Amino acid sequence: MSNDEKRLAGEAAIQYVEDGAIVGVGTGSTVAYFIDALARIKDRIQGAVSSSEQSTAQLKKHGIPVFDLNATGPLALYVDGADECDPHKRLIKGGGAALTREKIIAEAAQKFVCIIDSGKRVNLLGKFPLPIEVIPMARSLVGREIVKRGGNPVWRDGVVTDNGNWVIDVHGWQIADPVALETELNQIPGIVTVGLFARRPADVVLVGDKLMG
Numbered sequence: 001m002s003n004d005e006k007r008l009a010g011e012a013a014i015q016y017v018e019d020g021a022i023v024g025v026g027t028g029s030t031v032a033y034f035i036d037a038l039a040r041i042k043d044r045i046q047g048a049v050s051s052s053e054q055s056t057a058q059l060k061k062h063g064i065p066v067f068d069l070n071a072t073g074p075l076a077l078y079v080d081g082a083d084e085c086d087p088h089k090r091l092i093k094g095g096g097a098a099l100t101r102e103k104i105i106a107e108a109a110q111k112f113v114c115i116i117d118s119g120k121r122v123n124l125l126g127k128f129p130l131p132i133e134v135i136p137m138a139r140s141l142v143g144r145e146i147v148k149r150g151g152n153p154v155w156r157d158g159v160v161t162d163n164g165n166w167v168i169d170v171h172g173w174q175i176a177d178p179v180a181l182e183t184e185l186n187q188i189p190g191i192v193t194v195g196l197f198a199r200r201p202a203d204v205v206l207v208g209d210k211l212m213g
């Protein structure tokens with residue numbers, strides 16, 4: 001993990017921001033650098049749609065207006081980090097428990113620019129435990145469904161998402177077919193969001209080490 005790489009990736013994403021835009025903004029330590037860079041051009045944009053209370057606070061601190069997605073319609077751009085990224089730009093996300101709002105904004109955006117440091121690149125997704133947001137009453141049921149599929153579910157005890165739900169991290173899955181797994185898990189009652197971004201992968205991935213001078 002390199003903060004220099006995260007900063008370079010966050011700053012490089014600014015080139016995708018168009019004048020007058022309402023920018024979709026993700027969550028996490030890499031996105032924090034993007035928000036700082038966005039603040040420097042805030043007079044050129046209308047504002048942002050935010051994926052978490054954490055990012056909303058940072059955006060507001062910089063005086064960047066935050067809009068409700070219901071009021072904006074589709075967005076031209078979404079910028080967010082990831083916990084893992086494969087060569088097909090498919091991602092694992094949710095290490096910071098913001099996966100549901102992140103997935104909603106990614107879906108609403110025409111272009112998803114993912115910003116990562118080089119440590120996030122993998123050939124096969126799954127070394128990073130897969131976050132799954134669940135309705136609290138379904139925690140055990142979802143856990144049993146994961147065990148049936150060979151995974152080891154670990155409840156992220158004490159964490160409540162911005163939506164009032166809980167997170168299960170699944171260890172031990174080497175994910176050969178991310179689209180199939182995401183589709184299958186989406187059918188289990190009680191799962192709100194699977195932290196696999198495979199059905200809607202990133203469009204562009206900016207990796208910090210490639211941006212070093």
Ligand SMILES: O=C[C@H](O)[C@H](O)[C@H](O)COP(=O)(O)O
Nearest residue numbers: 028029030081094095096098
């Ligand atoms: O829920 C959190 C998000 O999916 C983050 O984008 C992800 O965990 C990456 O965060 P960071 O940039 O801090 O590594």
